[in-house]
Amino acid sequence: MSGVIPSVESAKRLAAFAAVDRHIRPEDKADNRNWFRHSLGSTVPYVVERILEQGPEVNTARVFIPTGTHAPPQGSMTCFQSKELVVTAGLKLGDVDQYPLIDVTIDGADEFIVVADYRKNSVVLGTSYKQGVPVEVAPFAYAKVLRNLQHLGSPTANLRMAIKKAGPVVSDNGNFVIDAPFPSDLLENPYQLFQQIKMLTGVVEVGLFCGISREFVQDLTLDPATRATPESTKGIPVFHAITVVGSRNKEKAIEFVTQHAPDGGWAQKNDFTSMKRTPDAVGSYKEVWEHPDVDIVYVGTVHTSHFEDALGALNAGKHVLCEKPLTLNAEEAKVLVGLAKEKNLLLVEGVWTRFFPLVQTFRKLAFEEKVIGDIKHVVSDFAIGRLDFISNESRLLSRNLAGGSLLDLGPYPLLWAFLALYENPTNEKTEPVLVSASMLKTKTGVDDFTSWTLDFPKLGARADLMCNLSVINPNEPTKIQGTKGEIIVAGPPSRPTALVVRTRDPGAREFEPDVVYDFPIYGVGLGWEADGVGRSLRDGDIECAIVPHETSILQMTIFDGIRQLGGYDYPEGLEKVKK
Numbered sequence: 001m002s003g004v005i006p007s008v009e010s011a012k013r014l015a016a017f018a019a020v021d022r023h024i025r026p027e028d029k030a031d032n033r034n035w036f037r038h039s040l041g042s043t044v045p046y047v048v049e050r051i052l053e054q055g056p057e058v059n060t061a062r063v064f065i066p067t068g069t070h071a072p073p074q075g076s077m078t079c080f081q082s083k084e085l086v087v088t089a090g091l092k093l094g095d096v097d098q099y100p101l102i103d104v105t106i107d108g109a110d111e112f113i114v115v116a117d118y119r120k121n122s123v124v125l126g127t128s129y130k131q132g133v134p135v136e137v138a139p140f141a142y143a144k145v146l147r148n149l150q151h152l153g154s155p156t157a158n159l160r161m162a163i164k165k166a167g168p169v170v171s172d173n174g175n176f177v178i179d180a181p182f183p184s185d186l187l188e189n190p191y192q193l194f195q196q197i198k199m200l201t202g203v204v205e206v207g208l209f210c211g212i213s214r215e216f217v218q219d220l221t222l223d224p225a226t227r228a229t230p231e232s233t234k235g236i237p238v239f240h241a242i243t244v245v246g247s248r249n250k251e252k253a254i255e256f257v258t259q260h261a262p263d264g265g266w267a268q269k270n271d272f273t274s275m276k277r278t279p280d281a282v283g284s285y286k287e288v289w290e291h292p293d294v295d296i297v298y299v300g301t302v303h304t305s306h307f308e309d310a311l312g313a314l315n316a317g318k319h320v321l322c323e324k325p326l327t328l329n330a331e332e333a334k335v336l337v338g339l340a341k342e343k344n345l346l347l348v349e350g351v352w353t354r355f356f357p358l359v360q361t362f363r364k365l366a367f368e369e370k371v372i373g374d375i376k377h378v379v380s381d382f383a384i385g386r387l388d389f390i391s392n393e394s395r396l397l398s399r400n401l402a403g404g405s406l407l408d409l410g411p412y413p414l415l416w417a418f419l420a421l422y423e424n425p426t427n428e429k430t431e432p433v434l435v436s437a438s439m440l441k442t443k444t445g446v447d448d449f450t451s452w453t454l455d456f457p458k459l460g461a462r463a464d465l466m467c468n469l470s471v472i473n474p475n476e477p478t479k480i481q482g483t484k485g486e487i488i489v490a491g492p493p494s495r496p497t498a499l500v501v502r503t504r505d506p507g508a509r510e511f512e513p514d515v516v517y518d519f520p521i522y523g524v525g526l527g528w529e530a531d532g533v534g535r536s537l538r539d540g541d542i543e544c545a546i547v548p549h550e551t552s553i554l555q556m557t558i559f560d561g562i563r564q565l566g567g568y569d570y571p572e573g574l575e576k577v578k579k
């Protein structure tokens, strides 16, 4: 078949030609323009062929910067081969240190070279830790990343240099480290900054801890008296100590302790305990479970890891506070609850909102004072508007991490239906019926928009619940409606800040003026959860009455039903126990 290009090759050639014609035009040849060929795939010879067709007078003002791996996937080129291609074609070769300003990056779609390893959660730096956000970069890209970090708002970002030898510090993975100090206004939204840095080509790791564990630890360092509630003043007060921090990567655990808990929790900082001040840092979760100074393990890992982490801790004889949702499905939740009971250990799902003083006031208004009459309808819509700046590999978008809005955000709209309807004394814990559910998926195949309806037959009441990752919904996302009016839960359903009671007398046309109950939040707001769980431990409970096991299992049963109706099956192997 000589002379006939196989169809795949012809497609590659066409694609390469189209890319050059659109993005590398003959007029783009000013002296200061450089070209960056990145991660050379098998399409690149065609790119070069098309560029050469533009003629030598156009190409003399261009610089070509090949990159690539030493052992690329089959069908791709090595860095050496790509250099050869440039030199043989008579084009001018350069490197990224010399020409950090890149105009065009060309990458074959079949190959993906570096990239943001989303595993790292991060640290808001700049207060006690002045060195800046540590960013691990692939050496070939450091000059470009440095410039991009400067553009992102860190003008003094610089390459970390070795102290006892010449040259840059080289990480265990053979990469360089840039220290990037950012101003406090940018660090106020660490998640966004983290994602922006992570998305820079060449960035391997970002030492900016912005996950929930950082926030939890931050609240454990605050004085519990600042967030005192009537129940926290009863009996022996509880204080918190952080005795060990675990990560799959020991260096990361050390960095976490250095940046966020150098003096442990409030009890250690204030000498309320004989525990040593600085928590140990260990390189596996198992070492946390087995640590002799640990009473309770806080599981703040990704959803796919909750079951095994909670199981491991319980099996090691430790009490567990596990982030929401407890597990991936109802069967796994039942196994954990069964094991905790068998071992006489406390197991609590970290539905932190339940511990807010606002929730107690809600119950008082709704059920004792019945300010809105009989509750008939709950509407709650949790939307976080993050889709645009999270990577496909993040825990929210990756199918392999059971991503999507339902597991991440769904517990909160459901919480308001549970509080107002399921736990309504008149309902006598009659389980709701899932009457409908649907999911609109992201390109990665996880759910973005998910909505579901629950009917509560005993109350003749309904809950219309929604969550999504795409948009934001700042106004009145949660409303509890009754026969005489409504209670608006202001603020995110996870972290509400006020209750607004809006009522109307029967027969009246006008509503009464709103009655607003404000609830200041101390720190992030996780301290109330820590205190509540601490009290359960103090009292020897194996279940925390504020987050009953039964609601954790019911939540997962409802989520299983929603996923079934929405066509969302987890990839094989994620669920460790299935029906």
Ligand SMILES: NC(=O)C1=CN([C@@H]2O[C@H](COP(=O)(O)OP(=O)(O)OC[C@H]3O[C@@H](n4cnc5c(N)ncnc54)[C@H](OP(=O)(O)O)[C@@H]3O)[C@@H](O)[C@H]2O)C=CC1
Binding pocket: 118, 119, 120, 121, 122, 210, 211, 212, 213, 246, 247, 248, 249, 252, 300, 301, 302, 303, 305, 323, 324, 325, 350, 352, 395, 401, 407, 408, 494
């Ligand atoms: N209560 C609340 O308001 C909030 C609760 N959450 C909940 O907290 C939990 C963690 O969320 P968040 O902190 O945002 O999550 P992150 O994406 O930041 O991940 C947390 C940690 O999970 C660990 N991990 C374990 N296995 C994996 C894996 N296979 N891939 C990636 N990471 C892994 C990593 O720790 P390491 O590398 O150190 O081992 C990682 O740093 C979730 O359950 C979430 O629903 C989240 C935000 C708010």
Ligand SMILES: O=C1OC[C@@H](O)[C@H](O)[C@H]1O
Binding pocket: 384, 408, 409, 494
């Ligand atoms: O629990 C949560 O509440 C707040 C959200 O922003 C976060 O994604 C979620 O995990």
